[in-house]
Amino acid sequence: MSGPPADPFPNVATGPWLTAVAEDAARRTGVPADLLGAYLTLLADAALRGRRPSKAELSAVHDLGRQAAARNVTARQMAHLYLSAAAQLWSTVPREVRTRGRDAVSSAAEAVLLAVDGAVVALVEGHDVERRRMIRQAESLRQTFVDDLLRGDSDVASLVERAEPFGLDLARAHQVAVAAHSGRLVDEIALATALERSIADRFDGREVLVTDKGGLFVVIGPANATAAATAGAGNVPGNVAEVGAVTQEALDGLRRSGRWRVAAGRPHSGAYGVARSYEEAREALQLAERLHLDAPVVYARDLLVYRVLVRDQAAMSDLVHAVLSPLLAARGGAQPLLDTLRTYFETGAVATETARRMHLSVRTVTYRLARVAELTGLNPADAQASLTLWVAVLGARLLGWPAPEASPAR
Incomplete structure (x- = not known):
């Protein structure tokens, strides 16, 4: 009973021939030769024996793609390395392969192309998996860092x-x-x-x-x-x-x-x-x-x-109600008088500019200011009184006073 046929190319797939191919491809592409791993061996098996790569071999190439991404080698660079190595391998296969019959050479070429296709697909998939993992990790680290930085309660040296x-x-x-x-x-x-x-x-x-x-x-x-x-x-x-x-x-x-x-x-x-x-x-x-x-x-x-006013909201509320609540008794409510006071102070206490901004007559503005003085006992033209009124007006804006449902007394 005869055994399996003898391997016509013993040890060729692991000899110095492949080392030379790897070194040449690495020199051409500028990518480290160790990222080829056992890729050239599976290509040599395809060229010499027509064997397709196994799942384990393609899984190893997938891992090489992940290693490349972790070393900041791009998928394009890796594809260049693998295709360059494949071309170099096919051009330097042992003479016995190139001198076989046409059908045998065609079959060997087809086997190599299928091996290259499967290996490159596995390579790119591995590279993509690692890049996505690195991006997620980087984003997580970035978000954690930004959160700690904005919170301001982490170790300074670490930040x-x-x-x-x-x-x-x-x-x-x-x-x-x-x-x-x-x-x-x-x-x-x-x-x-x-x-x-x-x-x-x-x-x-x-x-x-x-x-x-x-x-x-x-x-x-x-x-x-x-x-x-x-x-x-x-x-x-x-x-x-x-x-x-x-x-x-x-x-x-x-x-x-x-x-x-x-x-x-x-x-x-x-x-x-x-x-x-x-x-x-x-x-x-x-x-x-x-x-x-x-x-x-x-x-x-x-x-x-x-910010100063907000820090003591209770005191601000007391000030607003003590100073401005008499304005609720005005005809039309407090809001027109508040608006006039705010614009008056914003214009530097200039009645004519206040009238222009509010699209009112100067007479209307001066009447409203006089009405404020009458109701509150504070004259907007007086320096000390104007400070009290101005702070109260600012506080009213922060508190939303008077409430929209507030109605005048008469």
């Missing part, structure tokens, strides 16, 4: 070390802006990515992080940096811009429907400075909503007086 891969130098001053949309957004992650890219372009890619947090977009950027394009600057370099203004311009450029409201904290240095600026920006956004401010960007520095 400084973890900030480096994200291009943040926490020794420098940074400013935080938050943006809220008036409607519902479909894909916050994609929008955050586009926003970060747009803002980074304006700051030459330096120290910019954008994330979505609690329904807000949070932008961390360098303070007092030179932006490549600022609002109304005509894309002329050399303009110093605040993160809030750059954020608003970038959002406008994304051409999304609905209205954006942006608030920016003050610039602060250090790891805790980012958390401080973030809290200021959030508070400014809340105050802007309570005060019904129309400005597209509100700055924490402009709302410091409101």
Whole structure:
């Protein structure tokens, strides 16, 4: 009884021939030869014996794809290496293979092509799997870092070390802006990515992080940096811009429907400075909503007086009711008199400018101011009385006083 036929090419698939092919392919493509693994062996088996690669061999190639991704070798580079190696192998197969009959050579070529196809598919799939895993891991690390940074309660040394891969130098001053949309957004992650890219372009890619947090977009950027394009600057370099203004311009450029409201904290240095600026920006956004401010960007520095008032809401409520409740007795209620007082103080106590802004006659404005003095006992033209009235008016805006259902006494 005869045994299996003898292998016509013993040891050829593991000899120095394949080592030379691997070294040549690596030199041509600039990709390390060790990432070929046993790929050339399975190709040689296909060329010499017509054997198709096994599941285990393709699984090994799949793992090589994952290794390549982990080593930052692109899928395109790996495909170049594998195809180059296949071409080099076929051109240098032992003479016995090339001198066989036409059918045998055609069969060997077909076997090699099928092996290359299966190996490259496994390679790319492995590369994609690892890249997705790396992206998920990087996003998780990034989100954890941003959360810790904005919370400001983590170890400073750890924050400084973890900030480096994200291009943040926490020794420098940074400013935080938050943006809220008036409607519902479909894909916050994609929008955050586009926003970060747009803002980074304006700051030459330096120290910019954008994330979505609690329904807000949070932008961390360098303070007092030179932006490549600022609002109304005509894309002329050399303009110093605040993160809030750059954020608003970038959002406008994304051409999304609905209205954006942006608030920016003050610039602060250090790891805790980012958390401080973030809290200021959030508070400014809340105050802007309570005060019904129309400005597209509100700055924490402009709302410091409101922050003082908010800190002791009970005292503010007492002040508002003690000073302004007599206005409820006015014909038409307190609101017209409140609006007149607010505009009067905002114009620097100029009655003519108040009348112009409110589209009223000067006589109507002076009548209302006199009515305020009569009801409250405080003359808006008097310096000390005007301070009391102005703080009370600010407090009324924050408290939403008087309530819409409040009605005049007569």
